Amino acid sequence: MTQQHDLLRWYEANLPPHERKMRGHFSTPPRLVEQILDACGYTPDRDLSQIRVLDPACGSGNFLTGATQRLLTWGQHNNLSATRQARNLERNLWGFDPDPIACTLAELQMRTAFTERYPKSKALQRLHIHQADGLAFRWENHANVDLFLANPPYLAAKNNDLSGYRTTHQRGQLDSYLLFLSLGLQIVRPHGWIGLVLPDPVLARANAMRERQRLLEETTIHHIWHLADVFAAYVGAVVIVAQKTPPHQQHHIFWERARWSERQTIQAEVAKNMPAMVSRTVSQHLLRNQPGTELRYLLSTIEGTLLERLHRQYCSHISGKLVYLGECVFIRRGEELGKDSSFLRTQPPESTEQTWYPLLRGGIDIRPYGIPVAKYWIERQHIIKPLERYLTPKLLLVKSAGQLKATLDLQGYVVLQTLYVLHLNQSNLNQQQTEKHKFSLEDELYFLLALLNSRLLQEYIYVLYTAYKWVQPQIEQHVLAQLPIPIHAPTIEKRQIIQRARQMMQACSPSTAVVELDVQRYELYEEQERAISSLYEGALQERPGMHGAYPDIDEGVSLYG
Structure with a gap:
């Protein structure tokens, strides 16, 4: 032949x-x-x-x-x-x-x-x-x-x-x-x-x-x-x-x-x-019972774990101490431009009457806890979405990734559509908090930052969603909105998680020595992981469950109420 x-x-x-x-x-x-x-x-x-x-x-x-x-x-x-x-x-x-x-x-x-x-x-x-x-x-x-x-x-x-x-x-x-x-x-x-x-x-x-x-x-x-x-x-x-x-x-x-x-x-x-x-196997009955009959074969690898319990509560739609991330934040995309757009410049012109803003791209400029540094600029007239969306404190999360990668932007960067922009839904948070146990806007952002970068939620996203696309996996907006969040976390534990998140931002700063960074980051991260797992365990034990079926969402639409 x-x-x-x-x-x-x-x-x-x-x-x-x-x-x-x-x-x-x-x-x-x-x-x-x-x-x-x-x-x-x-x-x-x-x-x-x-x-x-x-x-x-x-x-x-x-x-x-x-x-x-x-x-x-x-x-x-x-x-x-x-x-x-x-x-x-x-x-x-x-x-x-x-x-x-x-x-x-x-x-x-x-x-x-x-x-x-x-x-x-x-x-x-x-x-x-x-x-x-x-x-x-x-x-x-x-x-x-x-x-x-x-x-x-x-x-x-x-x-x-x-x-x-x-x-x-x-x-x-x-x-x-x-x-x-x-x-x-x-x-x-x-x-x-x-x-x-x-x-x-x-x-x-x-x-x-x-x-x-x-x-x-x-x-x-x-x-x-x-x-x-x-x-x-x-x-x-x-x-x-x-x-x-x-x-x-x-x-x-x-x-x-x-x-x-x-x-x-x-x-x-x-x-x-x-x-x-x-040989690895998964029950066909288990797959038939998935919300969209997804062929989530990796579910067989998490039997008996906290991850499996979180997923089971997600499927049961019972109210409890866990809420969806979309009830805590507004989730939007950045500018609908590609990273090779002609509107982007590596530096603004020396003399111009126009205002230029620093800009962040997707996974190129964002890493977990890393303080973002912009390498590109965009002219004001080319920014289509409301400018105040970018200038206020916000969480940034990479869209095209197999796992969660989040950081906190307090400097007011403009971002491309390859990043999700998360702003707190303050009216909802105010309803959830008591006067005695209120946290500042910045504290709440650090708390969510810690959860989004946690090993638990990273595995949750991977096992349930991103593992099923080998090439260019993406975290869909509705998937991000449905992440379980322990909104009623005990005050002391929550403050400790927030403090460690702040320390992690410092540990990931480029100015930190490499050896010091690795040791400090590892110790902080492991301590943070134990605390976050304990938080979810407590939320499930007190009253397992989550809110009801979640609607499809569009760009820029409130995810609460």
Whole structure:
């Protein structure tokens, strides 16, 4: 198959990056194909003669070629003639793709696999590789697929016109891969199998909720593999292997989280009889009970912890000593400009009649507890949002990050939209406090700063939200607004947390010696962690729970009342 492989590699290598992205063309690595076929039970030790396989977005045919090899191996083990083998291929393996070159390569791969085993046979006639859009076919009377395999194109409705599909739904952003997932659930017969390679936003993004719900209710999911670096794309990959049968109440899903290259190394070591990784599982029933049926596989790692109890109270919607962060602060974004905007300057002109303001960018200029220092400036006329929003004391939190990174700005910096700006909702705080135990505005900011930079809330965000997107994870505004906050903290403990937060700001000052900084910061941080954990424990023990369901929020809208 050397010549055929060379042609395939040439096609893949010479497809321009913009064309690849526009068409969502990223071929499934052959080794991953083999692993998915194994997980779906499509192996040569079984009778494969009656198993109908469909890839509705077959591309250059890696899934179908893997299935071809296995179907031929089964036939040889059972002494089938070349004619019988050809009939099985023609009857059982089906592929669709709108790209004529991809279809040609898919058929070439399958024919080559056949002729290598039967070089003199002319029995193989017409393979079912069709140049067509697999989503546009009328599948209503074809719910008889035994094995549905697909690595569908990753196309979003915001960049592509998907309105022509009859299954288009009106909720959030529509992504083409959701249509393929829905198709698999529609046409796979009872007890048939689904093996999908999808972009990892499917794990938790709100627009995939309905498909996740159907998947969790209608199928028994056997595997979830969350992989990075499988494709040269700005997205992680999720492999979902499921059988079309309702799950048992106690069913557990095997899950893995790894980089593709590391996973291959581990499996190679296992093949050499070296110690294998401990298998990790998560209850499918637990996933079904998530508020948006998110596939939060990491929930299995926090059983019995304070983190699990916080999440359980979040799901229960019972009033108590914990409130949402959005009830304490207004959450807004900064200026809707990119870091490369022509409006930004590294320094203001020496002589100008215009007023210039120092400006902070996202994760570039912000680190936990670090006193921010601006390296850019912006002219007053280019500041669109109310200036007083920036000039008053505020918390700043990085939006595009896998964990919480917050600092306090008392100097009045303007910020870009890659940062969230948090201002205290003073009317709400005044209601929560008594005259005897009031704290200053600055103290309240330091208290929230300590919570946002705590290991507890960082893990809370990671386990529940940001871990499910390998590439460019983001903390959504509604997620930030729903962080649990112990608003009725005991006065003494709260004052101590505030004092340590102030000390942490000093410890993270650039003027502090490195050794001193490391020692002081470590000791303060660990002491702070113990105090914050104790605070949450107390809030849960006194009366576990939180306020009711939280509304969606828009930029600049009050999150209280």
